[in-house]
Structures are given as structure tokens and as C-alpha cells.
Amino acid sequence: MGNAPGTVTPPAGLDFALSQDSWLRVTWRGRELFRYVYRPDEPLSESPRPYLHPLRTLGGCVVSVDRPHDHALARGLSLAPGEGGQRHARFEVLNAGDRTLRCVQRLRWLAPDGREVATERRGLVVTVLPHRAAWRLDVDTALDRAVELDGGLFWRGPRGFEGGTVRTPAAKGGDDLDGVRAPWIAFSGRHDGDGSLSTVLITDDPDHPAEWFVRSERYAALGARRAVAPRLRYSVVVADGELDAAQCAQLAGECGA
Secondary structure (H helix, E strand, O other): OOOOOOOOOOOOOOOEEEEEEEEEEEEEEOOOEEEEOOOOOOHHOOOOEEEEEEEEEOOOOOOOOOOOOOOOOOOOOEHHHHOEEEEEEEEEEEEEEOOOEEEEEEEEEOOOOOOOEEEEEEEEEEEHHHHOEEEEEEEEEOOOOOOOEEEEEEEEEOHHOOOOOOOOOOEEEEEOOOEEEEEEOOOEEOOOOOOOOOEEEEEEOOOOOOOEEEOOOOOEEEEEEEEEEEEEEEEEEEEOOOOOOOHHHHHHHHHHO
16 A cells, blocks of 8 residues: 555665765664764864764654753763864765664864874764664774873763663662773663653773763763773663663673673
């Protein structure tokens, strides 16, 4: 049976739309998963870098915030560059299948005075996991030389997530887990409005786990503290519902952590 006049059938799986000068929008069955702002227009004094916001679950719940009033430089999910910034050069690969999207991006890392200090090849792979009510973002970034970082991957959650639950392989808590070293860390929080729960899980190199920045009480945030690194690999899982320790461990294991 065909569509009714004036209706549009959403794509069956993953799809994307690309703005030529600003963002990449990724959707699943017609519903937005995230926008990747690959060319922010902030000055170097504000450490411009590509970021993902809004970041949504498969069910449509937003699990990120952009420029909160208490930290205007926090931009959803991003790789913090330290002083200076990251500038988009070009996309080398951008394609989508039913459940997987692949993107390869080239970037220039700049010092505060505008000098180029490194170039980066960034790989992003999106995989939808409908049987787990979740999707995963794999980030693989390689620089042509080591540079100082202001932490590494950083996520800032919505205000409704204040007081949420943080889990690692060995513990469950909140701010008390700040500084822990673990191959994965997860944050479950409750949304304003309908009171539903969502979870963001981040994995790091299991052989050299990062020291994690953790905030839960005043605001929701996770970050991997790294000072210098020529290559970084992370996986980020965004899931509907609160995941327990066993579910987190299983998903992290599928990510290689």
C-alpha cells in the first residue's frame, strides 16, 4: 500500500544531512540522534572545537547540554583541546548503511595565536543497537604529533541529571568517584518532564585507563583526564533507561573495554 498524499516515509535506518558550513545531522528512522557541529564559529579565545549537541537516545530524550550558564565553554560531547582550538579541514569519508554510519574528518589544531600545532585524522562510527534500546559512537582520533590536552573527551549532561548515579566496574556513587581510574564509566540520570531515565556510558583504553573527572551533585559531567596523547580511542553508548552494573559491563565489553 502506498503512502497517503502529502506523507513522507522516514528512512528505514540511519541517515544523515550535511550543512556545507556548520553541522552534520544524524537520524535513525527519521528521528534525530545528534548534531555534530563540525565548524563552530567561536573565536580561539573560547577554545572552539567540534561538538555533539543535542545528543539523544533512540527514544528521543536529550542527554546533553550546550553552554550552561555555569560553564559557557562546555559543549555537549567534545574532545577538549586545551588552549587554542580545532578547525575543520574536510571530510574524507561520510556514508551510512542501515545500522552503521562512518565518518572520517581532517582537522587542524591551532595555538591561541593561530599557529598550527598539529593535524588530526578523526574517525567517527555510529552503530545502532535497537535490541538494547541504545546506540554507540566510536571515536578514534590520531594526531601527527603529541599535543597537550585539557582533559580529553568531555560530556556535560542536562540539568535534570543532577544527583544522578555514576557506575564503574568496581563502584557506584557520585562525586566521590572523581579521580577514579577505570576502563569504563557510566552516568544514569532522570529527565525533567516525564521522569524517564537514560544512561551515558564511556569506555577508554582498557590497558591504560584514564583518570575520570566526575560530577553529579551540582551538575552532570564525565571527562577523561589526559595530559598528552597522539592517539585517543573512546566509545560512547547512549541508552534509554537506567543500566545496572552488569548491563554496563556487557556493553563496555562489546566496545572492547
